[in-house]
Amino acid sequence: MATDHEVRTMLTGRARALPVVPLLLAALMGLPIAWLGWSALLAIGGSNGLGANMLPTALRETGLLMVSVGLLTGGVGLVAAWLVTHYEFPLRRVFDWALVLPLAVPTYLAAYAYVEVLDFTGPLQSALRAVNGATTLRDYWFPDIKSQWGAALVLSSVLYPYVYVACRAFFLMQSTSLNIAARTLGAGGMRTFFTVTLPTSRPALVVGVTLAMMEVVNDLGAVQYFGINAITAIIYSTWINRSDFGGAAQLAVTVVLVIGLLIVAEQRARRDRVYMTRRDSRIPPAREPLRAGRRWAAVGFCLLLLGLGFGIPVGQLAYLAFRVMLPETIAMTLNALVPTVTLAAAGAIITVVVGLVAAKLAHRSGNTARGAIRLATLGYAIPGTVLALGLLQPLGQADLWFNRMTMALWEWRPGLILSGSMAALLYVYSIRFLAVSHSTIDAAMKKRGDSILDAGRVLGERGMGLLFKIDLPTLAPALLSAATLVFVEIVKELPATLLLRPLGVETLATLVYSRANVGLFAQAALPALFIVLAGLIPVILATRLGDRRKV
Structure with missing residues (x-):
């Protein structure tokens, strides 16, 4: 019969073998779909069916x-x-x-x-x-x-x-x-x-x-x-x-x-x-x-x-x-350009960091972790409307719980922190475009190999020193390419931004949508042109990379 020490050893070994971080990542990225599935089951036969x-x-x-x-x-x-x-x-x-x-x-x-x-x-x-x-x-x-x-x-x-x-x-x-x-x-x-x-x-x-x-x-x-x-x-x-x-x-x-x-x-x-x-x-x-x-x-x-x-x-x-190059049109475009660039830059940074972590975990871990990470990257195939809908209620529920906690502790109600802020948009962007950053970084890591990292360890580099002196510099082109692609995708994204944007926040995509739907597309032509110019960036990058491969 196993002793208490042996039982604790077996449980610890199983816990260590369990890919906690990849499973947590898959759970966070799959939250909208899981919530929608549960909500759809509850609505069967009800008045809201x-x-x-x-x-x-x-x-x-x-x-x-x-x-x-x-x-x-x-x-x-x-x-x-x-x-x-x-x-x-x-x-x-x-x-x-x-x-x-x-x-x-x-x-x-x-x-x-x-x-x-x-x-x-x-x-x-x-x-x-x-x-x-x-x-x-x-x-x-x-x-x-x-x-x-x-x-x-x-x-x-x-x-x-x-x-x-x-x-x-x-x-x-x-x-x-x-x-x-x-x-x-x-x-x-x-x-x-x-x-x-x-x-x-x-x-x-x-x-x-x-x-x-x-x-x-x-x-x-x-x-x-x-x-x-x-x-x-x-x-x-x-x-x-x-x-x-x-x-x-x-x-x-x-x-x-x-x-x-x-x-x-x-x-x-x-x-x-x-x-x-x-x-x-x-x-x-x-x-x-x-x-x-x-x-x-x-x-x-x-x-x-x-x-x-x-x-x-x-x-x-x-x-x-x-x-229609009027002063009010230019001002309207610039007002929408600021939150667009802010959201796109912040979303690109977050998504690339998560993609880097996911790529490194998949590179080092076993089949279970790689399977979990693959599930986490399926958000790119899901429409933004679906992802945004699946986040509305859970984020609202999280805000409710947080406000109840702050009222009980400090008698202070902060209001909508997640569902009514930029955080919701950044969350849905990271789900939607994780596959873009992960695939780019993962391909670069496989192409680079581990020999250069092994050489750094032989020379005494460990931990953060190895990360910032060797790992990240060698992946810099892939990181920049992934950030650029995610940035452009966020600039073009309409459905998720339309559903989750905070009150009073207008991006280029939502500005074009709102003006076109009321028959004022001429006023939205300038911001629309900015979106197209942003979309040309990945096309130019892909063309240049293709030309280099032919050399």
Whole structure:
């Protein structure tokens, strides 16, 4: 029979083996989802449950929009990547990196800009009325951009780079022997594309389409502006307009399940479909020169994609921003710029520190700790609306408990410390973008290896000295890159900021949203242009890193 000392030794050993910090991190990052799940269960059968037709309508319209965007982004993204990697035509090198630029335009900004261009008072319809002499919309026909097809077209125009980047990387790493063999056997370019290129690129295509569809689920501003009853828009209106937290929680859990299915589908596609053959990635694949009309068709196709996804939105924003350059517009933009930069900088610092800790724990610990950290980084796949909704009640409850404690001890009530302050936003930002910082830092740590740290220990460095003299300096580029990416993501983030911002605080994203929703998008063009300029930063960084890898 074990003695008391042996029992204490076994319990201590098990406690030490338990990855407490990774599990605590996973619990903190998973708090919103856990709270929503519990709230959704409590609301079943209650007065705050879902309406009879709310969920079916949300799923139908969201599913239709996802399928439409998936088909459009998959088609144009794959063709664009196939053209720039397999053929030589004028401006190909420019299109090679420029086709990524639409990623700098948030979906809600693209929606606002397109409506300004294609609406009744926009330049296109105004020119059409000037030509045919019409005075009202009854005198001529023009498609309504605020519709399901309009939303699918606009979202696809800025989301196709997800498919383009994934397929382009796949084609550059793929051996060209299969295509050469097909052409040798007499297959033409189109037949080779459909019988060889398309089947072998299926894993990359699925990855890109999945990412695009996840962005559709995450979107709030664009679907609301187009009048689409998407599930995120219904969650927002259910909570804000009807104060029905139980119904909103059930819808949010449905979103999590949809996202989970997309992630599982993407992982199965990568696991079960591996068609890549080995090739020296430093040698670009052979490109066939296009001749006659085909070369100009390729140029026209790439120009069309670039114009739809980047030219029209940014051009309209720049036109409106410089046309409505009033002192009050500049003052309004600067007032929103200060909290935006403050939140983005603080959120980037916190998220990078947490990402560094998570990467170091995953690097040193076992499978249990790595699994917990992987769960903690899943917040990036969850829409900001869902995360914000899941934090509203627990943070409010924490404020209530804290105020009761201070009243009992010091008869002092501090008010809303967590749910009504910047702390709530910083918390949701760290959950939402932890995957961005963790993946960047973890990749850098694996690339660096441990030999340089071992050398530092041999030379007598330990603890904080090893951290600040060797560890952090060698990871500095990755830390800076992760901070930059998180900073830009926070600047563009709309749903979570819209739900959790303190009273009186306006960021660039919420300012654009509030002005556009009341028909004053011209006043919001300048802050919208700032958001796009911020979004160009990661695109430029990615392009420069890609150019360095080619050298």
